[in-house]
Every structure is written in C-alpha cells, then in structure tokens.
Amino acid sequence: MPVIAILGPIFSNSHRAASLYSPSARIVEYQQVTALQQAFVNGDADYIVLPVYNTREGEIKKNRHLVEKMGCGSWIDNIILPINLSLGRLSKTPGQIKIIISTDSVFRQCHQYINERFPEVTRMAVADIGMAIEDIRAEERDQYAIIESEEFIREHGLDLMIRELVPHNKTRYAVIGKDIALATGYDATAFITKPLRDRVGILSDILGEFTRRGINILDLQSENDIKTQKLRIYLELEGHMDSPNLQGALAVLENKIIQEEGAFRLLGSFPRVDMRVKNIHSFGFIGSGAMSRWFADRLGNEGYETFVTGRSTPLTPREMIAKVDVVMVCVPISVTASTIKQYGPLLRDGQAMIILAGESERNIAAAMEATSPGVEVMFVHNLWGPQALTMKDKNVNVVRTVRSGSFSSEFEAFLYKHGADIHHDTESQHDLLMGLGQKLPTAISIAIAMTLHEHGIGREEIESHSTLTSIYGILAMARIHNQNSRTYAEIMATKGEGWKIVESFKENLEKISTLAEQGKIGELAEIMDVSAAAMDREFLETKMRQAKAVDEILANPGF
Numbered sequence: 001m002p003v004i005a006i007l008g009p010i011f012s013n014s015h016r017a018a019s020l021y022s023p024s025a026r027i028v029e030y031q032q033v034t035a036l037q038q039a040f041v042n043g044d045a046d047y048i049v050l051p052v053y054n055t056r057e058g059e060i061k062k063n064r065h066l067v068e069k070m071g072c073g074s075w076i077d078n079i080i081l082p083i084n085l086s087l088g089r090l091s092k093t094p095g096q097i098k099i100i101i102s103t104d105s106v107f108r109q110c111h112q113y114i115n116e117r118f119p120e121v122t123r124m125a126v127a128d129i130g131m132a133i134e135d136i137r138a139e140e141r142d143q144y145a146i147i148e149s150e151e152f153i154r155e156h157g158l159d160l161m162i163r164e165l166v167p168h169n170k171t172r173y174a175v176i177g178k179d180i181a182l183a184t185g186y187d188a189t190a191f192i193t194k195p196l197r198d199r200v201g202i203l204s205d206i207l208g209e210f211t212r213r214g215i216n217i218l219d220l221q222s223e224n225d226i227k228t229q230k231l232r233i234y235l236e237l238e239g240h241m242d243s244p245n246l247q248g249a250l251a252v253l254e255n256k257i258i259q260e261e262g263a264f265r266l267l268g269s270f271p272r273v274d275m276r277v278k279n280i281h282s283f284g285f286i287g288s289g290a291m292s293r294w295f296a297d298r299l300g301n302e303g304y305e306t307f308v309t310g311r312s313t314p315l316t317p318r319e320m321i322a323k324v325d326v327v328m329v330c331v332p333i334s335v336t337a338s339t340i341k342q343y344g345p346l347l348r349d350g351q352a353m354i355i356l357a358g359e360s361e362r363n364i365a366a367a368m369e370a371t372s373p374g375v376e377v378m379f380v381h382n383l384w385g386p387q388a389l390t391m392k393d394k395n396v397n398v399v400r401t402v403r404s405g406s407f408s409s410e411f412e413a414f415l416y417k418h419g420a421d422i423h424h425d426t427e428s429q430h431d432l433l434m435g436l437g438q439k440l441p442t443a444i445s446i447a448i449a450m451t452l453h454e455h456g457i458g459r460e461e462i463e464s465h466s467t468l469t470s471i472y473g474i475l476a477m478a479r480i481h482n483q484n485s486r487t488y489a490e491i492m493a494t495k496g497e498g499w500k501i502v503e504s505f506k507e508n509l510e511k512i513s514t515l516a517e518q519g520k521i522g523e524l525a526e527i528m529d530v531s532a533a534a535m536d537r538e539f540l541e542t543k544m545r546q547a548k549a550v551d552e553i554l555a556n557p558g559f
C-alpha cells in the first residue's frame with residue numbers, strides 16, 4: 001500500500017486531494033514541512049501531496065520549490081480540487097461571533113469575505129485546526145467559529161453555519177514521487193533556475209528561445225533569491241522533459257544564453273493541468289495528407305482526441321463523423337466542395353465543420369447547403385505549409401459564417417495560442433486576395449522556372465548573375481519547386497475572384513513589354529512614379545528596410 005505524506009490534519013483538503021490521487025493509499029499527516037520532507041527522504045513515504053497554487057491565494061512558492069530543496073524526488077502529477085470553505089461553530093451557540101479560527105492559507109482565500117461579512121471579528125491563524133476545535137469544545141468557547149471544508153466541520157461535530165463562503169476557489173496540489181513520470185503525450189514540465197548572474201536582456205532571451213521553438217509557457221514567476229538577491233525564474237512549459245525540442249531549448253539556454261551548465265533545475269514533468277474550460281473533445285479529419293497530419297499532431301498535443309481518415313484508412317470518414325465534435329475537411333482544393341457535399345449531410349446539430357482550404361466562397365456555400373442549420377461552419381486558410389515548425393507569426397485567414405459558434409471560437413483560440421496572426425475575411429475578399437498571395441506568385445514562379453529551363457540557364461549562371469532584386473524571384477521560384485507540385489497546381493486552378501488579379505497582371509505585362517520594345521523610357525518611368533505615388537510611402541520604406549535585412553542575411557558566408 002503506498003504511503004502519502006501530507007501537511008495538515010485528517011479531513012483537510014490536502015487529505016481529500018491525496019485520497020483522490022490514490023484511494024487505497026495510507027495517508028500520513030505532518031504538521032511541519034521539515035518533518036514531511038524527512039519522511040520522504042528516509043523512504044517512510046512514497047509520495048508527497050502539497051498545495052502549490054490556489055485561484056484566490058495565487059502561488060504557494062515554498063511548496064513549489066520542495067523538490068529542489070529536498071535534492072531528490074520529482075513532481076509527477078497534479079490534483080485540482082474545488083475548495084468549498086464553510087463556517088462552523090459549536091452547536092446551540094446563538095451568541096455573536098467574536099473570533100474566527102483557521103489557517104493562514106484559508107484566511108488568504110477568504111479575506112475579502114471576512115472583511116465584508118465579519119469586519120469586527122479577530123482572526124486567529126493556527127497550524128492545527130483539530131486541536132483548536134478540541135479546545136473550543138473543552139472550554140465551551142461559544143464566541144468562536146472556524147472556517148474549513150464542509151467535511152471537516154461535519155467530521156468534527158460542529159454545526160455548519162454558512163456553506164461555500166467564496167466561489168471560484170480551486171487549489172492545485174502537486175504530487176511528488178521518487179521517479180520522473182513517463183510522457184503521456186499531453187504533458188508539462190516545471191523548472192526553476194539557479195540564482196542568475198545579472199545580464200542585460202536575459203529574461204527576454206530565455207523566453208525568445210521558447211518562442212522560436214513554439215514551446216508555450218504555461219506559467220512564469222520571477223523571484224529574488226533571499227541570500228544573494230539574484231533573479232530566479234520559475235517556468236512551467238508545455239511538453240515532456242524527454243522531448244527533443246525541450247531538451248534542445250535547454251541546451252541553448254544553458255550553453256549560449258545563461259552560459260552556465262545546470263542553470264535549470266528540473267522539478268518534474270507531469271500530465272498537463274487544465275484550469276480552463278474546453279468544450280471540444282475530439283477533431284476528425286477527412287483527408288489524410290500532410291496538412292491534416294500537421295494539424296492533428298498539434299491538436300493532439302493540446303489534449304484533443306484526433307482521428308485522421310481518408311479513402312484508404314481503416315476508420316472511414318463516415319464512422320469518424322459519428323464520434324467527433326469537429327469535422328475538419330482537408331483534401332485537395334479541387335475536390336473540397338464535392339467532399340463537403342458527400343459528407344456534410346452526415347453531421348448532426350451541435351457538431352462543427354471546419355474547412356481547411358485555399359478557396360472560400362464555393363466551399364462555404366457547399367457546406368451551408370449540405371449541413372443541417374445546427375452545424376457550425378467556418379473556413380480557415382493557413383498560409384503556411386506542412387514544412388513549418390510552428391505557426392508563430394504566420395498569417396491565417398479565417399472566414400466566419402453566421403453559423404460559426406463556440407467550437408469555431410475554440411479552434412481560433414488554438415490558432416491564437418500558437419502565435420498565428422489571424423485575419424478575418426469575407427468569402428470574396430479572401431478569394432480575391434489569394435490572387436495576390438498565391439495565384440500570381442505561383443504563376444510567376446512557374447513561368448520563371450520554365451523560362452530558365454527553355455534558355456538552358458542553370459545554377460552557375462543564376463548565382464553569378466543575380467542582383468539584389470532578382471534574387472527574390474529566384475527564392476520564390478525555389479520555394480515553390482521544393483514543395484508538392486500538386487498543391488501549387490491546385491492553387492493555380494482554384495476558382496473564384498483571384499483570377500482577376502492574374503488576368504490584369506498578364507495585360508499589364510503585355511503593356512510594359514510593348515513600351516519597352518518601343519524604347520519608351522519616359523513612359524515606363526512615369527508608370528512607375530504613378531504607382532509609387534499611389535502606394536503608402538511608409539509601407540514602401542518598411543518593405544525596403546526588410547529587403548535590406550534579407551540582403552544582409554544572404555551576404556552571410558553561411559548562406
């Protein structure tokens with residue numbers, strides 16, 4: 001039978017948390033942290049359960065540091081317990097309450113309530129409430145009341161006077177065990193740094209490394225080491241300690257940024273705790289290509305159940321639709337509308353259909369028609385491919401419909417959390433602007449590659465004759481020819497407003513080539529001046545600065 005050490009008396013909230021963690025465990029109570037620590041280090045206890053955070057009280061720092069202080073053990077799990085603080089007193093004591101007894105921690109949780117309801121009473125904080133109750137009973141102290149959990153008050157034979165003094169009161173308990181917990185796929189890791197030497201920008205550099213790797217920070221607290229007054233940082237990050245991404249980040253931080261080995265002390269890895277409410281449980285994808293897998297991976301890391309289905313997966317799209325909350329349609333653009341028409345009627349009211357595609361108007365119309373009015377519909381076009389490591393600072397266009405509801409918002413919250421730049425469009429605005437963002441650069445890139453090929457121009461000539469400007473066309477050409485050609489062929493062939501952009505580009509190209517052939521230099525220059533004047537000056541200057549930054553990077557011998 002495992003033994004769990006807790007602080008505080010039997011029937012306290014710590015006791016409830018420990019029995020929730022392991023109903024069959026023997027729970028041993030200690031009055032002092034040092035005694036509890038000793039029991040664990042000596043092997044008299046297998047686990048420690050201790051409060052580390054309360055929604056009203058905030059962080060309970062000294063407990064969070066215990067693993068580090070003990071020099072052994074690992075934070076392996078968490079219990080979230082709703083705390084229902086109640087007021088109790090000796091039965092049949094109608095007199096006025098003059099003194100309220102509780103623990104320091106409970107007083108912090110309900111100080112606002114006491115100020116408002118009992119402004120005149122004296123608060124007496126004690127370590128052992130059980131003993132205080134014995135004393136109240138022995139001395140018949142009828143002007144005393146205590147605040148504790150309802151169970152505690154009843155177990156001690158007091159009368160329950162007021163139940164649930166403060167709402168939204170939850171405590172997070174840390175479970176400390178001997179060994180590091182294994183990864184579950186939905187984990188978090190807690191660290192504390194050693195006291196850090198002063199260094200300009202250290203906090204920003206540390207955070208920047210996590211941002212660069214798309215590692216979300218769940219909690220960050222800074223404090224000053226009592227003795228040295230140097231900064232220490234407590235961090236809770238998404239991911240398990242074993243993940244190569246997290247290990248890579250720590251290596252960079254210790255070797256390059258803090259420049260001190262062992263600067264990060266691992267407190268533990270554990271299944272992630274969700275203090276926030278989520279409504280979606282599961283996502284199912286129709287289409288088992290690269291983009292579906294990319295999103296399914298990241299949604300899985302958020303704790304959602306995910307199913308990826310296609311024409312040849314063992315689980316069929318039909319079976320998947322019957323069991324998920326949100327159906328993601330993620331198939332090639334040319335078959336998106338027909339896929340929506342085929343599967344849309346299978347969705348029930350209360351589910352959502354999110355269309356991941358590069359064309360909006362026709363697909364949204366198909367979804368609104370094929371699904372029942374109680375089905376949410378939203379369109380999302382991520383402007384990055386499956387080779388991207390993260391969505392941080394990348395554009396995503398979202399077209400909400402009159403039927404986009406809370407599931408749609410939760411998916412947007414997921415995009416927001418991972419740092420994507422969300423832009424809300426209308427259907428036709430999205431399709432028109434994709435002419436600029438996709439059809440035109442794709443068409444130009446493909447035409448450049450064809451032209452180079454036709455003229456037998458290869459790598460050597462390109463490298464030796466590139467100008468600072470011509471290199472951009474080459475970069476775009478290379479990006480596109482490095483990815484799935486089918487994706488870009490699909491982009492070229494999408495219907496919708498975007499073709500207007502390519503059409504007028506073609507006409508303008510004709511016009512200026514004719515002028516160039518005819519040697520009309522003045523007219524050409526004038527056309528450029530008119531276009532430049534029509535553009536925002538500041539925008540042009542910013543883009544020029546960005547272009548120069550690219551020049552500098554490309555001038556680096558490493559490239």
Ligand SMILES: NC(=O)C1=CN([C@@H]2O[C@H](COP(=O)(O)OP(=O)(O)OC[C@H]3O[C@@H](n4cnc5c(N)ncnc54)[C@H](O)[C@@H]3O)[C@@H](O)[C@H]2O)C=CC1
Pocket residue numbers: 286287288289290291292310311330331332333335336339356357358381382383384385386484486487
């Ligand atoms: N790959 C990229 O860079 C990006 C893609 N997208 C969008 O994501 C969607 C999917 O693209 P990827 O995953 O890259 O494509 P992909 O070609 O890797 O995968 C498409 C999947 O759809 C399946 N499929 C093909 N024809 C089908 C049909 N008639 N019925 C049912 N399933 C069929 C394929 O078997 C494959 O599993 C597209 O709408 C695309 O526009 C959006 C942003 C970037």
Ligand SMILES: O=C(O)C(=O)Cc1ccc(O)cc1
Pocket residue numbers: 357358382383384385479480487491
């Ligand atoms: O990687 C790139 O350059 C892309 O442009 C990726 C991409 C491909 C298809 C889309 O519908 C959106 C974005």
